[in-house]
Amino acid sequence: MKIRRTFVLVLTLIAVLSLFVHCKSNNDEQPETEQGIISSADWEQTTKMEYRFGDASVAPQYHRSYTISISSSKKTITIDSYGDVLLQRQYDNTAEEYQKFREAVAEKGISKHEETEVSGCTGGKTEYVRLYKGDEMYFDAYVYHCGGEDTGTLDLPEGTSYLFRNIIPEDVNSLIESTMQ
Numbered sequence: 001m002k003i004r005r006t007f008v009l010v011l012t013l014i015a016v017l018s019l020f021v022h023c024k025s026n027n028d029e030q031p032e033t034e035q036g037i038i039s040s041a042d043w044e045q046t047t048k049m050e051y052r053f054g055d056a057s058v059a060p061q062y063h064r065s066y067t068i069s070i071s072s073s074k075k076t077i078t079i080d081s082y083g084d085v086l087l088q089r090q091y092d093n094t095a096e097e098y099q100k101f102r103e104a105v106a107e108k109g110i111s112k113h114e115e116t117e118v119s120g121c122t123g124g125k126t127e128y129v130r131l132y133k134g135d136e137m138y139f140d141a142y143v144y145h146c147g148g149e150d151t152g153t154l155d156l157p158e159g160t161s162y163l164f165r166n167i168i169p170e171d172v173n174s175l176i177e178s179t180m181q
Contacts, residue, residue, distance in 0.1 A: 070164070077089050
């Protein structure tokens with residue numbers, strides 16, 4: 001009888017431990033966007049994309065940051081100096097052009113990772129990417145470039161910022177320069 005009880009107890013313990021391990025591993029599996037990888041379903045539901053370039057810390061007459069916002073109906077660029085809007089342009093967009101752009105950005109493979117710490121460097125430049133489903137932002141990450149190091153939460157593959165700048169029908173550098181005259 002004692003051996004039987006021990007056997008049942010051991011089996012019960014194994015079953016409970018198996019259940020605990022299974023539940024724990026399922027809880028560790030976060031949705032892909034929480035892990036930082038944007039799923040194809042998320043890309044399909046993305047209705048607006050924003051790219052922000054934050055300029056280095058320089059005198060206001062030379063400081064130019066900008067935000068590019070893309071949706072299926074419009075493209076917008078806003079150029080500012082420390083928050084003071086200097087220029088804003090809006091252009092029409094089509095659903096087809098938006099879809100092609102969204103696919104091109106998705107193919108770049110942007111993702112989010114755990115924040116890396118700044119190593120005391122100040123005055124660098126920052127790039128942000130924000131993605132929306134309707135009015136809800138579901139992806140928000142940044143990369144800070146300073147002293148040859150990249151820190152932050154965003155993995156921004158080479159050429160991604162070019163895609164955002166290139167979607168604007170006018171030359172972004174020319175628009176920036178026009179605000180300095």
